[in-house]
Amino acid sequence: MTRHVILGMGITGMSAAATLRETDRSAEIVMVSEDPYGYYSRPGLAYYLTGEVPEKQLYPFERQDWTALNVRLVKGQAVGLDRQQHLLQLRSGLPLEYDRLLLVVGAASVLLHVPGEDLKGVVKLDDFADAHEILSLASPGKTAVVVGGGVVALELVEGLLCRGVKVHYLLRGDRYWSNVLDEPESQIIENRLRHEGVELHYRTEIVEILGKKDKVEAIRTKQGEVIRCNLVGRCIGVRPRLELARSAGLDVERGIMVSEYLQTSDTDIFAAGDCAQVFDPQTRHTFVDSLWGPGRMQGRIAALNMAGQKIAYLRKVDINVLRLANVMISVVGAVGSGRDDDLVSVARGSSETWLQLPNSTSTEAGTEFNHLRLMVGERTLLGGLVLGDQKLSIPLQDLVDRQVDITPIRSKLLQAGPELGNVLMEHWISNRERG
């Protein structure tokens, strides 16, 4: 009997375990996790912070699901990997033997690297323990400073607002999430934040966190301004956890290097999810992403390959639908470019594939609250963004995903203007009906 060991218990690991069980009812599956909370919806932590869901709701698996999955759970931290002996060393207890090992160790928030970062009150939002810490510190009358860009920064801002905390949001650059959003889109989000009482500080960098009795008391900016606060949220991006793979001599770059079969440089070890840097045979590039959908799919493909099949992970169009500053936003395919001064690595909940500047023409239309932007290629749509009213979200995803021919409407799309949405919707309906 083959023993599969899965190191990590996020969505990718769970998807792999479910696929292995589905493929082989008698396989021995061991899941190792250092997270004492086990499997929960990590993106759902944002809604736990706002108070929209109670803690217990974030656990999707019920007792019968665990029984059906039939895995052995091991709580522990992996500290070493002996590839010759096929042994995973844990901090405590006996080493764990494996035939096939899947590394789904995830990614961790990047440090700010400023003095005072170890003070109580400096928080991140990687896991349930972080969310609990934030809630223990956030109460009406407190003040927080949030630093960084992307999705998690705003999730933290909104969570704190909902708990009655006054929030200062520090941006190094001129606008929010500048490598994905364009200027009008950033403006919509920033206006909403201001409306909710957030104080935005542009071109502002934190250089020191000041404290008293080990607790955060203020921050100092590069310009010398001191902002008094009880909490500092750091959200400048996440980096794959590479320590174990690197110390075991596996190939690593930005992530753990894997082939299209999600196999590392050791044929018995696989890696997937936001710790993996995956080779894409379609573009011959490698990419790291931290989205749930691809994480789930990679877990499935890795498991099928661990079970002896040979199936390549072929990337589909990456999509994420989010609520930022109470505005719904769908990001589909390639939409951005350039750099974001507020992120030093990929943001949680985003994908490097969004940042490839496609050979396309951008066209857009919108109002103060709703916005539609399309990346128009020669024959197909390559990406787009729907902000505000989400009626066009599914049609856009479908048109990009199925690479529907847009030749008949291309010139109309490029004219932009208020009819842009209608043109897109009508094309989707007519193609959908034909399909």
Add this chain to the structure above:
Amino acid sequence: MNLQASLSSESRRRQILASGHVVAEPTRCIQCGICSFNCPINIDVRRHAWLGVEIEDSYCLTCGECVSSCPRGVLRFERAELFLRRQA
């Protein structure tokens, strides 16, 4: 919006509520469970969404609580095939 247009849009909304069901786009679901939490009759909407199956629970009120509370655009109303077949 004049009265006729307003009534027509309300009538369309009610028709959808009466003849539709909730369908999910599973690739968007992050299993946060807000949908199930907001269901007034405790249907496990999340499980349906995760598996990509429409909510055909005969108790579903099509009240739209799950659709409107989902922060990831996973759920939407679609006309149920049952009614389309009957009309045909």
